[in-house]
Every structure is written in C-alpha cells, then in structure tokens.
Amino acid sequence: MxxxxxxxxxxxxxxxxxxxxxxxxxxxxxxxxxxxxxxxxxxxxxxxxxxxxxxxxxxxxxxxxxxxxxxxxxxxGNKSCWGSHQLDQKEFLADRLGHGxxxxxxxxxxxxxxxxxxxxxxxxxxxxxxxxxxxxxxxxxxxxxxxxxxxxxxxxxxxxxxxxxxxxxxxxxxxxxLDSQFALTFNLKLSEKIPNEIIVEATENGWWYVAPYCKNEVTMMFFTLKEILPTKEHINTFLQDEFYKTIHLSKIITQLKIDTVKMMPAxxxxxxxxxxxxxxxxxxxxxxxxxxxxxxxxxxxxxxxxxxxxxxxxxxxxxxxxxxxxxxxxxxxxxxxEKLVIHYQLEKRWEQSDYWTYRLSAFSPNITS
Ligand SMILES: Cc1cc2nc3c(=O)[nH]c(=O)nc-3n(C[C@H](O)[C@H](O)[C@H](O)COP(=O)(O)OP(=O)(O)OC[C@H]3O[C@@H](n4cnc5c(N)ncnc54)[C@H](O)[C@@H]3O)c2cc1C
CATH class of the missing domain: 3.50.50.60 (FAD/NAD(P)-binding domain)
Known part of the structure; x- marks a missing residue:
C-alpha cells in the first residue's frame, strides 16, 4: 500500500x-x-x-x-565457433547441477x-x-x-x-x-528452420551471437569495438560483410535481410x-x-x-x-x-586484427600481441 x-x-x-x-x-x-x-x-x-x-x-x-x-x-549450452573452424557444442561442462x-x-x-x-x-x-x-x-x-x-x-x-x-x-x-565493445543488433525473420539454441561465431572484427526470439525469428547481434564501427550509412554493409565471413552461420541462415539496426554498449x-x-x-x-x-x-x-x-x-x-x-x-x-581474458585468448586466428588485439590489451596490459 x-x-x-x-x-x-x-x-x-x-x-x-x-x-x-x-x-x-x-x-x-x-x-x-x-x-x-x-x-x-x-x-x-x-x-x-x-x-x-x-x-x-x-x-x-x-x-x-x-x-x-x-x-x-x-x-x-550454446553452439560456438571460437578459436578453431569447428562449430562445437559448448555444454555446461558436465556440470554436476545438470542443465541450465x-x-x-x-x-x-x-x-x-x-x-x-x-x-x-x-x-x-x-x-x-x-x-x-x-x-x-x-x-x-x-x-x-x-x-x-x-x-x-x-x-x-x-x-x-x-x-x-x-x-x-x-x-x-x-x-x-574497461573496454569499448558495442553490440549491433537486429531481428531477422527466417525462411528456414534452425535449432532453438544460441549460436556464437567469431570473425575477424568481432563475433556473432544469434539467439531465438520467437517462432521463425531470431535476434542477431554482432559485437565489435567502437573504434572499428563504420559511419551510420555503412553499418548494414559492414554487418553483411562480417556475416558472410562466417563459416557456419552463413550456411545455417541463408538469407540475411537487415532492417533496423540498434546499437548499444556491451x-x-x-x-x-x-x-x-x-x-x-x-x-x-x-x-x-x-x-x-x-x-x-x-x-x-x-x-x-x-x-x-x-x-x-x-x-x-x-x-x-x-x-x-x-x-x-x-x-x-x-x-x-580472469575467465574473460582466458576466453578471449583462445581465439588466435586473427592476431593482426584490431578487434582481437585491442580485446586482450584492454583487459590485460601485460599481454602483448
Ligand atoms: C546484447 C546483450 C546480450 C546479452 N546476453 C546475455 C546472456 O546471454 N546471458 C545473460 O545472463 N546476460 C546477458 N546480457 C546481460 C543481461 O541482459 C543483463 O546483465 C541483465 O539484464 C541485468 O539486469 P539488471 O536488472 O541489472 O538491469 P536491466 O535488466 O537493464 O534492468 C534495469 C531496469 O531499470 C529500468 N530503468 C533504467 N533507467 C531507469 C530510470 N531512470 N528510472 C526508472 N527505471 C529505469 C529499465 O527500464 C530496466 O527495466 C546481455 C546484454 C546485452 C546488452
């Protein structure tokens, strides 16, 4: 009352x-x-x-x-392509508490x-x-x-x-x-059926996170650094380029139609x-x-x-x-x-890329690229 x-x-x-x-x-x-x-x-x-x-x-x-x-x-657990070309099932590591x-x-x-x-x-x-x-x-x-x-x-x-x-x-x-990571996010209606799970895939300039939203619709997010973001009018092309660099996601989702993109600190x-x-x-x-x-x-x-x-x-x-x-x-x-640094260190495929270099140096000044 x-x-x-x-x-x-x-x-x-x-x-x-x-x-x-x-x-x-x-x-x-x-x-x-x-x-x-x-x-x-x-x-x-x-x-x-x-x-x-x-x-x-x-x-x-x-x-x-x-x-x-x-x-x-x-x-x-999620499906993840991170640190190698494989798409692995990242199970909650046979956690003794079972499923999430x-x-x-x-x-x-x-x-x-x-x-x-x-x-x-x-x-x-x-x-x-x-x-x-x-x-x-x-x-x-x-x-x-x-x-x-x-x-x-x-x-x-x-x-x-x-x-x-x-x-x-x-x-x-x-x-x-502690860093300048941003998420670019948009929703996508699917023409194909995909598994009801989260899929993560790293690319040269960041990483994708695709999560179920509702029936036949997913939320797509691309995480990158503020310094790498192109100007507003080039955002859709940037996202498309990053998406078609993926090995797995571009096969799972065959039609990418980007509508309204939201940007948020992440x-x-x-x-x-x-x-x-x-x-x-x-x-x-x-x-x-x-x-x-x-x-x-x-x-x-x-x-x-x-x-x-x-x-x-x-x-x-x-x-x-x-x-x-x-x-x-x-x-x-x-x-x-500590776990975050270890996780980002696992990805060594693009050691020359600004995203992966900055990612590690931001958290751990002692780690040099
Ligand atoms: C892109 C992205 C992906 C994510 N993925 C995951 C994930 O997979 N798993 C996970 O665990 N977490 C994830 N998170 C993080 C997770 O969503 C947040 O950590 C969580 O929502 C934090 O809860 P909170 O209650 O602190 O804040 P919020 O959920 O943000 O709640 C804050 C509330 O305060 C209200 N509010 C804000 N300002 C005012 C104001 N001035 N006056 C009155 N009310 C106000 C807002 O309306 C809101 O409801 C993700 C976050 C982002 C950005």
Missing part, C-alpha cells in the same frame, strides 16, 4: 532482475520498500541463457519454479514483476527517475511519468537501473568502462565502490559483463539477493554489511575478469 507521505525505508530504481531480486529480499526481511520502473509493462531485453550453477540461487530467491515454467527451455535454461526473456521479466506485485508492495511502473537529493538524514527521490510527478522519501536508495547506472549519475558517481564496466552512505548499486548498474560470459542475469539476481540482505542488515544497525557486500561482488567480478 502507498502511504500518505510516500515514505519508504528503501526506494529501488529499476524493475529488472536485479531490482526485483533486491525487492523480494528486502520484503522478506520486513523492510518497507518500493520499486520505480521506467517501463509501463516489461519489454524484451537481450540475454537469455542461465547456467546450471545458478539453480541454488534461484531456489533461495524462490524463483526456481518460475524458470521451470514451460515457456522457458531446458538448455545444455534458455529463457523467454519477456516472460521471465513479466513473471518477476508479478511475483513482486504479489507481495502487495508498491510498484511505480511507467515512472522515470528525475532527481535524487540526499542529506544526512533522508533521501528525496523525484519520479515522473507523462502526467504526474511524485516525491518519495527514503532512508536508502538502490540503483538497479542497468548499465546506465542512473541513480549513481544523479549522485555524481562515475562508472568506469562491454565490461564497473563502479569503483558499489555503495555509498545511503545508496547501493546492484546488477548491471554496479558491474556490467561482456555478454560472451552469460553472467549478466545470474549476477543481477545474485547481487540483488546479497545487496538486499546487506541493506536490511545496515538498516538494522550493522554498518559492516555494506563493505561485506562489496567484498563478495568484487571477488565475483575479479573471477569473471
């Missing part, structure tokens, strides 16, 4: 996986919170693979049953938001963050939609706004980009410290992962879970809970960086 003064212990900005995981955790801890989400209804986002080792976390969050819904698919999942992402976001709304907590959907002002006692959050402006008062604010880290920006906290970025006196960042707002890792969704849920508990502890008089959160998420980020 919305209270008269719109006063909450915690305001969470962003209703994606990280924001909802935080909200569910805080609600379970008896903390009065609300979620502010810019979209009126969920939109389809990029990212669909959940690895088997996420299952214990999903169980703890009480959302494993959502993922076992028939709209999501049991999944054993291939999400219907729109359905997953809808399920998560419905789960939160079942707690009868307040959900300001269709409201965008406009302003954040903090003093030593309270934080005042101004949000607006097309017709209304609302003022919320809270003790603590959570940034769950994804890559842009909008709350942090309002608080003048900068996120650091590299690694992080905050120096994921919390402050009265704020904390979760999910992509704190650490954004390279999509090759399939870390984003699981990490967003995990940081929401641990971040939610840290904030609940903090509000119950345990200030050490925030640096403890930092320790946990920073270590996870470090482990990701």
């Amino acid at each position: 919305e209270n008269d003064k719109n006063t909450y212990q915690v305001v969470i900005v962003g209703g994606g996986p990280a924001g909802i995981a935080t909200a569910i955790t805080l609600h379970a801890r008896g903390i009065r919170c609300c979620v502010v989400e810019a979209q009126e209804t969920p939109v389809r986002k990029s990212g669909e693979a959940i690895p088997p080792n996420a299952k214990p976390l999903l169980k703890q969050l009480g959302i494993l049953s959502l993922i076992e819904d028939e709209k999501h698919q049991i999944y054993y 999942f291939l999400l219907d992402r729109l359905h997953f976001e809808t399920q998560l938001q419905a789960l939160y709304q079942n707690t009868k907590s307040i959900f300001y959907n269709g409201f965008k963050l406009k302003k954040v002002v903090s003093d030593e006692i309270k934080t005042i959050v101004t949000i607006e939609n097309s017709s209304k402006t609302k003022t919320l008062t809270c003790d603590f604010i959570i940034d769950a706004t994804g890559r842009k880290a909008s709350v942090c920006r309002h608080l003048n906290v900068q996120k650091e980009n 590299g690694t970025s992080c905050l120096q410290i994921p919390y402050g006196e009265n704020w904390l960042a979760v999910g992509d707002a704190a650490y954004s992962y390279d999509p090759i890792s399939s870390y984003g969704i699981t990490s967003a849920l995990a940081s929401g879970f641990y971040g939610g508990h840290a904030v609940a502890d903090f509000l119950h008089g345990k200030p050490e809970a925030l640096p403890t959160y930092r320790y946990v998420v920073e270590n996870a980020f470090r482990a990701y960086m």
